[in-house]
Amino acid sequence: MLLALIRRFGQMIFVMFGISVLVFLIFFVTPGADPAARIAGRNASPETLEAVRKSFGFDQPVWVQYYTLMKKLFVTQDLTSFVNRGWKVVPAVIDTIPVTLSLVIGAAVLWVIFGLLVGLIAAATRGSWIDKSLMALGLIGCAMPVYWLGEVMNLITQSRYHDSWMFSWVPPLGYKPLTEDPKGWFLTLVIPWITLSILYIGLYGRVLRANLIEAMQEDYIRTARAKGLSETRIMLRHALRTSLISFVTLFGLDFGALVGGAALLTEVVFGLQGVGKLTYDALQNLDLPVIMTTVIYASFFVVLANALVDVVYILLDPRVRSA
Amino acid sequence: MLEVRDLRISFRTEHGRVRAIDGVSFDVAESEILGVVGESGSGKTISLLAVMGLINDPNAVIEGSIKLRGRELIGLKASEMRKLRGREIAMIFQDPMTAMTPVYTIGWQIAEQIMVHERIGKKAALARAIDLLAEVNIPNPREAIERYPHQLSGGMRQRAVIAMALSCNPALLIADEPTTALDVTVQAQILDLIRKLRRVHKSAIVFITHDMGVIAETADRVMVMYSGRVVERGTKAEILLEPRHPYTKALLDSIPPLEGEKPRRLKSIPGSPPSLLDLPKGCSFGPRCPSRFDKCAEKPPLEGGAHAAACFLKAAP
Ligand SMILES: Nc1ncnc2c1ncn2[C@@H]1O[C@H](COP(=O)(O)OP(=O)(O)O)[C@@H](O)[C@H]1O
């Protein structure tokens, strides 16, 4: 088991290295384009171009360029934006991480808990009106666009009903750091959490329900019944454990993507300065160093999330351990 | 100890009602082995699943009477039935590869059953699991309880499944083709084991199989089933040596003889069992029967006392 874990993390490091090389090649060694011009941004002066060339070592061999870039990214962390003169990119990205993580982790907790509940209840009552209405609600949840749902939430909690007893506690949009103002952090994030998780609860509930119903047809469930176990115990101990695989896979993909910037729309609607918002702004004024940094950050996160998913597999299913 | 009377099981389907079991009656005495034999689809599994109360299909209709030590099981509350299952009556199934939950150890799964039925701690339950595994001849039982099902061979898994079924010392053990999925040498070992367990535990055993050869090695009494009915029953000797029903004879012809030269090809029964949706009016074996005569257009009753056959032949002059 330990060996399988070590091997998995070894793979992860290798993939991350591969990604960094690939990103480097795409941004720096694309034939027919001058990387210095792109990094310097539109209408850059010749002096700026010269400075960019020197600082990234474009007159040196490719592997030195790669080394210089990685050093700027991970060691000295002094990669600068030329579009926003002299703005240090790495600290800027690092500043946005807690915002995105707060948003996504909170929402993930909600959608995992409620996804599990919906899936379990629907599978246990399959075919009944409870099952049907849960699935219909879930479908509505998945189908609503997040920016629309977010705007509706804002309309209700920030303006229309803000003065009613129900929503007077909702603070204005924005982010309050957890370390400075825990209560404010929590209150500002409640509505974004709910909004983002609604999109996923239905999907996760549906997937889990389908897997549970499939598992309940297995021979070992018949054995469990023959042992005299209660239906609740059979569902929770025997069917659920083997049904969690797709749930966990989906979770890894969604969580990784969201932390990597896919929560952009939610961040924009609720005025949260997260990774997605930063990437979005950088794309708008073609700020190459920022784009590059967020791309690397995002892909590292997806890779990390996938490695963690595999670790969970190893814990969930002994058959994976020996493989 | 088990008395089944006039058991009828039908399923509501889109093609109308399908009668899968039609008036089956049988008894099992304390610590005897009843062999139930018949081609696949003849209703062996569902008639004993009914005894376990494990027919979960909401479209199933079960009628008749099933009494275990005088207690009626049909219509018993689900929670009461659950207490019997695994403690009084245990069942093992055909495929040991898929019979155990893949994500828990053998020991955990055996201990789980013991702890559900008895007030006993985890440690004591695991200790008993070790004893049980030793009893079914699993080498190194102390290590085996830490194993996951996929880490054992088919024969070892079936032993573990048997150990689990025996864990609460059931009065009745139902074994549904427990050796069909195993290769021949392992099959013989499992049959040995089942005979030994009957001696030690004094449990009654219902042994389901489609193989007359297996019947010859295990059963005390035999019940032959065909398309949801009992067509013949009697002691093993009666069934093997003086079969009365043409279907029983045909089944016996399809096993290789124990001694003497093996025939080049075994006789197989021509035709296939009738569809339950479209059972023949009279004797359901009629269309495939070599000795059919006019009377077979009626439904033959199961007659003849202890050795009974549902066939007009023996009665015919
Ligand atoms: N849930 C069900 N719905 C409809 N028909 C069923 C159902 N379960 C079993 N049957 C039918 O009952 C018959 C007997 O099945 P079974 O007891 O499994 O036979 P055996 O164990 O002798 O091979 C089969 O023809 C099967 O199609």
Ligand SMILES: [Mg+2]
């Ligand atoms: Mg069967």
